Amino acid sequence: MIKSSVTINLVPQLKTGPWIYWDPLEISISKAAEMGFDGVELFTASANSVDPYLLENLLQRFGISISAVGTGAGKVIKGLTLTDPDAEIRKQAISFISDMISFGSRFGAPAIIGSMQGNVVSGIEKAQTITWLVEGLNTLGNFAEKKDVTLIFESLNRYETNLINRLEDAAKLIASLNTHNVTLLADLFHMNIEEKSIQDSIRSFGSSIGHIHFADSNRRPVGNGHIQMKDISEALKEIEFKGYISAEAFPWPDQDSAAKATIESFNKYFC
Numbered sequence: 001m002i003k004s005s006v007t008i009n010l011v012p013q014l015k016t017g018p019w020i021y022w023d024p025l026e027i028s029i030s031k032a033a034e035m036g037f038d039g040v041e042l043f044t045a046s047a048n049s050v051d052p053y054l055l056e057n058l059l060q061r062f063g064i065s066i067s068a069v070g071t072g073a074g075k076v077i078k079g080l081t082l083t084d085p086d087a088e089i090r091k092q093a094i095s096f097i098s099d100m101i102s103f104g105s106r107f108g109a110p111a112i113i114g115s116m117q118g119n120v121v122s123g124i125e126k127a128q129t130i131t132w133l134v135e136g137l138n139t140l141g142n143f144a145e146k147k148d149v150t151l152i153f154e155s156l157n158r159y160e161t162n163l164i165n166r167l168e169d170a171a172k173l174i175a176s177l178n179t180h181n182v183t184l185l186a187d188l189f190h191m192n193i194e195e196k197s198i199q200d201s202i203r204s205f206g207s208s209i210g211h212i213h214f215a216d217s218n219r220r221p222v223g224n225g226h227i228q229m230k231d232i233s234e235a236l237k238e239i240e241f242k243g244y245i246s247a248e249a250f251p252w253p254d255q256d257s258a259a260k261a262t263i264e265s266f267n268k269y270f271c
């Protein structure tokens with residue numbers, strides 16, 4: 001079954017990011033549950049910035065799940081990536097993501113690697129950068145498997161990385177790993193910039209897709225841009241997608257309206 005999810009950001013200093021809810025955990029979880037979402041995707045500063053017992057309690061109280069946990073704070077706050085030329089930084093990136101995998105696994109939730117993939121930097125060959133990324137994903141994919149969760153890899157648009165921009169490149173990358181535990185994240189906002197056809201790419205790489213980031217062309221909640229969601233929903237139904245469709249969009253015009261627009265679009269296209 002396709003499930004709905006909405007993002008919650010718990011890092012207030014990242015003011016301009018594409019997350020729907022920005023309130024403290026209890027308020028955001030209660031609002032998401034009341035709105036009818038099946039899950040929430042958490043963006044936290046680190047693995048130990050949320051009390052897992054409090055979180056467990058809130059999830060039970062409001063009858064909602066964690067769809068995934070984001071790891072991007074490792075880059076944005078700590079400057080870590082899996083492809084930094086400095087081996088010590090790469091090691092710290094693996095450690096940061098491993099902790100996030102462990103945290104998410106307590107709730108059966110996979111971790112997402114998006115911006116932690118880093119960039120090809122000046123003076124370093126792309127092939128070398130890919131080798132570091134593959135090493136990191138192999139280590140982390142195998143670690144996640146031991147924790148009984150998948151690991152999710154996300155291609156990002158060219159303004160966020162010069163490494164993996166399209167679903168096809170991401171699919172080739174995960175096919176080259178020594179683990180089958182890594183799935184792909186199809187973020188509709190990034191795909192609208194990079195793919196020839198969002199729905200065709202979904203059909204081509206559907207068997208690898210584990211998670212969707214749900215946003216319109218301008219990263220506003222779905223229904224406020226020009227993405228043709230009907231075509232995309234048909235493609236997702238055709239590939240028998242069974243994961244979460246998670247709203248990673250700006251809280252436009254405000255958090256509550258963005259959440260409402262999102263769940264209405266989800267119900268319109270996927271129920």
Ligand code: LER
Binds near residue numbers: 071072114187
């Ligand atoms: C960033 O643009 C994004 O889409 C996130 O999901 C990556 O961590």
Ligand code: MN
Binds near residue numbers: 114154187213248
């Ligand atoms: Mn995304």
